[in-house]
Structures are given as C-alpha cells and as structure tokens.
Amino acid sequence: MKTIELILSYYIKFIALFSSQKAAEVTFKLFQKTQPRKMLADEVEFYATTEHYTIPSSIEPIEIYTKGDKKGEVIFMLHGWNSNLARLGRFVEILADEGFYCVLFDMPGHGRSSLSSTNLKMNSIVFEAVLENINPQKEFSVLTHSFGSMVASYTLARNNHNINQLFFLTTLNQFEPFFKELKSRLRLSENLLKRIIDMGGDLLEEPVTDLIVKEKVKKLNYKSISVFHDKFDKILPHSYSELLVSEVPNAKLFSYEKIGHSKMLQNKQLLADFEKLVKEKRPVQMLQGALI
Numbered sequence: 001m002k003t004i005e006l007i008l009s010y011y012i013k014f015i016a017l018f019s020s021q022k023a024a025e026v027t028f029k030l031f032q033k034t035q036p037r038k039m040l041a042d043e044v045e046f047y048a049t050t051e052h053y054t055i056p057s058s059i060e061p062i063e064i065y066t067k068g069d070k071k072g073e074v075i076f077m078l079h080g081w082n083s084n085l086a087r088l089g090r091f092v093e094i095l096a097d098e099g100f101y102c103v104l105f106d107m108p109g110h111g112r113s114s115l116s117s118t119n120l121k122m123n124s125i126v127f128e129a130v131l132e133n134i135n136p137q138k139e140f141s142v143l144t145h146s147f148g149s150m151v152a153s154y155t156l157a158r159n160n161h162n163i164n165q166l167f168f169l170t171t172l173n174q175f176e177p178f179f180k181e182l183k184s185r186l187r188l189s190e191n192l193l194k195r196i197i198d199m200g201g202d203l204l205e206e207p208v209t210d211l212i213v214k215e216k217v218k219k220l221n222y223k224s225i226s227v228f229h230d231k232f233d234k235i236l237p238h239s240y241s242e243l244l245v246s247e248v249p250n251a252k253l254f255s256y257e258k259i260g261h262s263k264m265l266q267n268k269q270l271l272a273d274f275e276k277l278v279k280e281k282r283p284v285q286m287l288q289g290a291l292i
Contacts, residue, residue, distance in 0.1 A: 009186045016192060024195035031182060031196070032117040034109035036082050043086035047112065050092075050104075057129040059122050060114055064130060065104045068096035073164065074136045077104045078127065080146030080170075080262070084111030087265050091143060094275045098282055100141070105130050107151070120175070120211070121203050124155040131155075139223075143167040145265065146236060150175070153216035154204075163222035165281060167274070170229045170261060173240040175200070175211040214244045225251045226277060228270055235261040 008030065016023035052065040065085055075095055077088050085104040092102045108126060109118035139162040144152045149171040156163065172178075179200070183193045200208045217225065225248060229241040238255065245251040259267040 005185050009188075012186060012188070012192075016189070020192060020195060024192055024199060027182070027186065027188065027192065028196050028199050029117070031179075032109075032119045034082055034116060034118055036084065036110055039084060039086065039111075042089065043084060046086035046089045046092075055129060055133045057126055059108050059126050059129075062105055062126055062129060063112060064133065066102060067092050068101045069099050070101050072099040072101045073138075074134060074140040075100045075102055075165075076127070076130065076134075076140065076142050076152070077102055078142070078144040078148030078152050079104075079107065079110065080144075080148050082110065083145065083262070086111070087262070088143070088145065090266060090271055091274065094271065094278060095143075098275075098278050103130065103134055107148075119200075119203065120150060120154060123151045124158075127151055127155045128159075131159075131161075138162070139164045141165040141167070143169070144171075145169040146261065147172060149213055150211065153213050153220070154211065157216040157219040161221065163220055164224075166217070166220075166222050166225040168225065168227045168241070168244075169264060170233060170236050171213050171227060171241055171244055172236050173213055173243060175208050179208065213240075214247050217244065217248045223250060224281065226254065227251065228254045228256070228264065228274070230256050230259045230261065230264060232258055233261050 012023050012027055015026055047065070050065045050067055052063050054061050054063055056062075077085070077092065079085050079087055085106050088104065092104070095102050105126065106113050107118060107123045109115045141164045142152050142156070144167070146169070149168045176197070179193060179197050182188065182196075188196075197208045204211065227241045227245055229236075229238050231238045241253055245253040254270070254273055256264070256267070256270060259270060264270055
C-alpha cells in the first residue's frame with residue numbers, strides 16, 4: 001500500500017470511530033478528486049488554435065471547442081478520466097478532414113476546468129448542456145476515450161437520440177468494481193463500502209450496479225459501434241470491450257497489443273485503422289458533396 005493510501009486509510013478509520021456516515025462522505029469526496037497531468041505542448045497549441053466559445057451550465061461555464069464543417073455531421077468527442085479534450089486532437093484532424101463537425105469540451109475537474117473534482121452526474125449534466133447548445137437536427141456520432149464511454153452511454157440512454165456511429169477508444173464495463181478497488185486500497189469495511197455505493201446511487205438516481213455500459217448502449221438508437229482496445233491494457237481490461245461487442249448489435253472490436261491505454265491516442269496503427277474505418281463509413285451525402 002502506498003504511503004498516502006495508508007495515511008488516508010487510518011484517517012478514514014479514525015473518522016469512522018465517531019461517525020460511519022461522515023467517514024463515507026469523506027471517502028466519497030476523495031473518490032471524486034481528479035489529478036490531471038500537466039498538458040503537453042501540442043495540447044496547449046490545440047486549445048490555442050481551435051475555435052471555441054462559452055456556454056453556461058449549472059456546474060460551471062463550459063468552453064466548447066469545434067473544428068470542421070459546420071454543415072457536416074456532428075460528432076461529440078468525450079475524453080477520459082484525468083485527461084483533457086486536446087488528447088483527442090489526432091482524431092479531430094482525421095474527422096474534420098472527412099467532413100465532420102467535431103465538438104469537444106473539458107469535463108468538470110479536467111483540462112481547463114476550474115474545478116478539482118467531478119463525478120458521473122456532473123459530467124452528464126455538462127454533456128447534456130453541450131448537446132442542447134449544438135442541438136443537432138439530424139443523426140450525429142460520438143467518439144469517447146475510456147471513462148468517456150460511461151459518460152456518453154449514461155447520458156444518451158436517458159434521452160431519445162438518433163445516433164449514426166459510436167467510436168469507443170477502450171470502454172469500462174461498470175462502476176461497481178472501482179468502488180471495490182477503493183475498498184481494497186483503503187482497507188474499507190463492508191459497511192462503509194455499502195454506504196459509499198448507496199451515496200453514488202442516490203446521486204445518480206439509480207443503483208450503481210445498474211451502471212453498465214453495455215446495458216446503456218442496448219438502449220441507444222445507433223447504426224454501428226466500433227471499439228478499439230489494447231489486449232494488455234493495464235487500466236481497463238480488454239475483456240470489457242469483448243463483453244460489450246458480444247452483446248450489442250452492429251459492433252466490431254479492433255484489438256491491439258501493447259499500445260497502452262492513453263498512448264493509444266497517438267498510436268499510428270490505430271489512427272490508420274480509424275481513418276480507414278471513417279472513410280469506409282463516410283456518409284453518402286458527404287461523398288455527394290465532394291463531387292459537386
């Protein structure tokens with residue numbers, strides 16, 4: 001156990017001596033803390049050179065970044081945990097070149113957000129605000145990395161949308177295992193873990209056990225889903241994507257070896273496969289427009 005985790009474990013146990021509820025609240029708050037890494041030079045440049053504007057939301061003002069043909073198909077792009085929108089820059093270039101209108105935003109507690117913590121509910125509220133602002137009048141697509149797949153599926157399953165393509169750059173299967181991992185790392189009691197999970201369910205207005213990506217995807221009206229995942233991913237097991245693809249319709253899994261969880265976003269082979277796929281699935285109206 002890392003020193004900081006050991007200290008937190010004793011701290012939480014000390015609080016629990018006086019109030020299990022308070023200990024649960026403290027732990028739940030810690031679970032929502034983000035630790036974004038320092039942005040790389042190309043990420044800073046992406047922010048500086050991409051069109052953007054601000055909209056209000058109940059969480060915080062949202063900076064929406066866009067690139068591509070405003071008349072083209074909208075594609076919403078959601079980054080992962082402890083990441084930022086600019087990490088998806090390589091995919092933005094490919095999609096914009098193919099006529100898509102790329103829409104990106106930093107989730108609360110990430111990128112250039114002014115917050116230092118977040119949760120699925122907050123991220124969903126922000127995504128809904130972006131959806132409402134862009135207000136696509138026809139079917140749109142969605143690209144996500146890691147945690148973004150949960151945010152997207154949770155949000156979209158609560159509304160009726162016509163979705164063209166879903167692109168998942170890895171996917172988590174469900175939230176419950178992360179709570180259990182927290183229990184192991186901080187040596188939490190079963191009672192304390194139950195309180196924390198119940199708090200998560202109250203916040204999200206549904207049991208944490210129901211937060212399963214594949215079940216949310218089954219509720220969506222989409223045409224195809226393409227999933228990209230490293231067989232040796234150390235953050236999210238490849239089996240998560242295998243399970244998703246085996247149970248939802250019109251799904252295809254692209255598997256790789258040793259390209260990493262975050263480094264995959266710059267992997268040349270994956271980017272080449274993605275570009276080929278986008279060209280193959282390019283909407284007929286885009287091709288027609290190119291010939292005029």
